[in-house]
Amino acid sequence: MIELRNVSVKSGSFVLPRISLQIESGEYAVLMGTTGRGKTTLLESICGLRRVAEGQILIHGRDVTRWSPGDREIGYVPQDLALFPTLTVREHLEFAMRIRKMSAAVIAARTQELSSVLGIGHLLTRSITGLSGGESQRVALGRALSFRPSVLLLDEPLSALDETTRHEMHELLRRVKQSTGVTTLHVTHSVAESESLADRCFWLAEEGIQERPLACR
Numbered sequence: 001m002i003e004l005r006n007v008s009v010k011s012g013s014f015v016l017p018r019i020s021l022q023i024e025s026g027e028y029a030v031l032m033g034t035t036g037r038g039k040t041t042l043l044e045s046i047c048g049l050r051r052v053a054e055g056q057i058l059i060h061g062r063d064v065t066r067w068s069p070g071d072r073e074i075g076y077v078p079q080d081l082a083l084f085p086t087l088t089v090r091e092h093l094e095f096a097m098r099i100r101k102m103s104a105a106v107i108a109a110r111t112q113e114l115s116s117v118l119g120i121g122h123l124l125t126r127s128i129t130g131l132s133g134g135e136s137q138r139v140a141l142g143r144a145l146s147f148r149p150s151v152l153l154l155d156e157p158l159s160a161l162d163e164t165t166r167h168e169m170h171e172l173l174r175r176v177k178q179s180t181g182v183t184t185l186h187v188t189h190s191v192a193e194s195e196s197l198a199d200r201c202f203w204l205a206e207e208g209i210q211e212r213p214l215a216c217r
Helices: 039-047 089-099 104-118 133-145 163-180 191-197
Strands: 002-011 014-023 028-032 054-059 074-077 151-155 183-187 200-205 208-212
Touching: 002 039, 014 039, 014 054, 014 200, 014 208, 028 039, 028 191, 039 074, 039 151, 039 183, 074 133, 089 104, 089 133, 104 133, 104 163, 133 163, 163 191
Parallel strands: 028 183, 028 200, 074 151, 151 183
Antiparallel strands: 002 014, 002 054, 200 208
16 A cells, blocks of 8 residues: 655755555556646655655555665656667566565566566576667566566656557566456556556646546546
8 A cells, every 4th residue: 555644845946745545465556647746755765765744655555764775675667768778688587585584485486477477588698788678668667567566656667668569568567467466556658557557546736636537628
């Protein structure tokens, strides 16, 4: 579960004021809103990349407001994917598990499992350079899911993909939801993504977050 209690974030002259939101365990929620309203800022605050000025962030009932990003156990796929050009696909999938000092056997088994689920087993020895947009998205998603987070944050993960690849990724994200039960908050401008993926849809407006019908219109 993700719960925000009157969260405010300040960055220079920008202020995201007193946001409250609750997403239940296992739900796939979509967050929409106009450009510049603060959707990415909100995701970065939840995963610990931005400090909040006031309010509380709770993950499965635990107040993580002052925790470091690594301690929150949140999987995050930023809009630019933030893939490392010097690492192979395999090394990306292993990255978070190695940081957490998991055993070699666990890392190998999880990497094999993820590469199969994501359809990138044939890419494991490849570098990131030269991958297609859809392949890169799958690698970023695999890295975020590798350590089995209970919460997954996605920042416009499909915005740069062509229509056919977006549909493939919709199917993949639905399978991930069904197989993992991970609580997900997905930022998008796409009504089609909301209709295809969301259990609930929220709109970030000047006065705060409002829940909307799934069509988000």
